[in-house]
Amino acid sequence: MDEVSISGLTKNFGDLVAVDHMELSIPAGTIFGLLGPNGAGKSTTTRLLSTLLHPTDGTAVVSGFDIIENPVQVREITGVLPEESNHTIYPSLTAYENLEYFARLYEVPKDEIHERIEELLTFMELWERKDDRAGELSTGNRQRLALCRAILHRPKVLLLDEPTSALDPIAAKRVRELILSLSQRYKQTFFINSHNLPEVQRICDRIAIIDKGKVVLHGSTRELRSKLLAKQEFRIRVVGDIGKASSVAKSMNFVEEVEEEVDSISVVIENPLENNSTLMQALLSNGIKIVEFAEEETTLEDLYLEVVKGGTA
Ligand SMILES: Nc1ncnc2c1ncn2[C@@H]1O[C@H](COP(=O)(O)OP(=O)(O)OP(=O)(O)O)[C@@H](O)[C@H]1O
Ligand SMILES: [Mg+2]
Incomplete structure (x- = not known):
């Protein structure tokens, strides 16, 4: 079954067509990589899927919910790591307090909050940092915290916009490994934007390449390599x-x-x-x-x- 199904999705900003009649289907459990150069329309696609933007035309269905007709449900079952992930955590709160705050916001059952935060922070190797203020964490650790925040409410679909672009090679590698272990453990569907090809090649099962808002290639990583x-x-x-x-x-x-x-x-x-x-x-x-x-x-x-x-x- 397709977990994300995009049909005719289009977004114009004035005369500029940022996403141009996009068609994509992503099977459940896939780690999908959306690749494209700067300005190709990757972040706009993620914003459309996470219902932050309204499409000019076309639509998408995420885990059975239409982004236009059921935006509330779409927000409940997606976890988002935006391009500016720093903006999603509060620098003056500790790592733990940040997650506690978002757990309440997402209405995680009260008696599960502590257990979930401990499990996630431990999994992301941040438990020792739980009492550090988020603003004082290293960039790599802050990105891991932002990932924790994105998955705290156990979303079925994760939309990660350039999850490693601000990180040094070692921190980036660790985040990639964590994404792979998350996918093995919780079996979510990942939709990852990137312009880092070796990275996508390493972790994604399926890839689409977009340019000027249009899909120019789409297939499994293996297919694309052997076919093209x-x-x-x-x-x-x-x-x-x-x-x-x-x-x-x-x-x-x-x-x-x-x-x-x-x-x-x-x-x-x-x-x-x-x-x-x-x-x-x-x-x-x-x-x-x-x-x-x-x-x-x-x-x-x-x-x-x-x-x-x-x-x-
Ligand atoms: N809110 C907006 N208003 C006007 N134009 C926008 C807006 N958001 C994006 N654009 C334009 O839409 C096009 C696609 O932008 P988008 O941010 O989706 O690209 P991207 O593939 O994420 O690029 P990058 O790799 O630089 O993050 C660009 O030409 C951009 O300038
Ligand atoms: Mg972008």
Whole structure:
């Protein structure tokens, strides 16, 4: 069943079409990534889904509730981490007091409030910080607190707008890991805006790329990679003669580029799904042991640049 179903969703600001007849369906339990460059319409989409904005045309159904006809119910079953997540917590209240305040606002049953806050703060590794004022927490910890606030009322759908964009790489990684564990534990549907491709590639099951308010690509992460990346770069770490490994690779007609490194070769392979095993076999039969055959990480980024900048859109 689709947890989020967007049909013909459109938002104009005067002459500007920020979201342009968007069609998307997101199955329950998915971690969905909405990717697009600055100004593509990601935040506007999130604001429409969270009923902060009213669409110019079209609509969306979130967990069975229409954003136009049932906005109150939509707000109850969604949790939102807005782009300016700092604005959703009170700097002069402690971490605990912030959550207590929002628990009351969301009418969490009184006898469950303490238990839920303790569970969440512990889960987000913030329990030790519970008595610190939110304004004095590090940016990473404040973002985790804002995430706690967004999930306190156990929403079925989480709308996270650039959850890691303000964080350093280590804090961002931790937040990504927490999103993955949250999804495993509570099985919510995540709708995550990002322009960080490697990030989306790591945590999202499904991806849509938008540009100028229009969906230009949509599918599972795996599908998009295999369908659209006609060639990919791989790093093959080997034990044995690197020069020989390199010449075996060069002799294959589907190998476009070969670069030799200290313990590995980098190769660009056409139709890797079909051809990788042939290359592996050729290397093995030439006495070269393969320690690692790894895809280079920039693949989705290449795809994104191709789609958004290269005019395929
Ligand atoms: N309230 C508003 N009034 C007028 N124009 C707006 C408003 N909100 C957004 N826009 C415009 O709509 C377009 C889409 O903006 P949006 O914030 O949704 O993009 P985004 O994909 O979230 O970008 P970013 O990656 O920078 O966060 C932009 O051209 C923006 O200037
Ligand atoms: Mg935005």
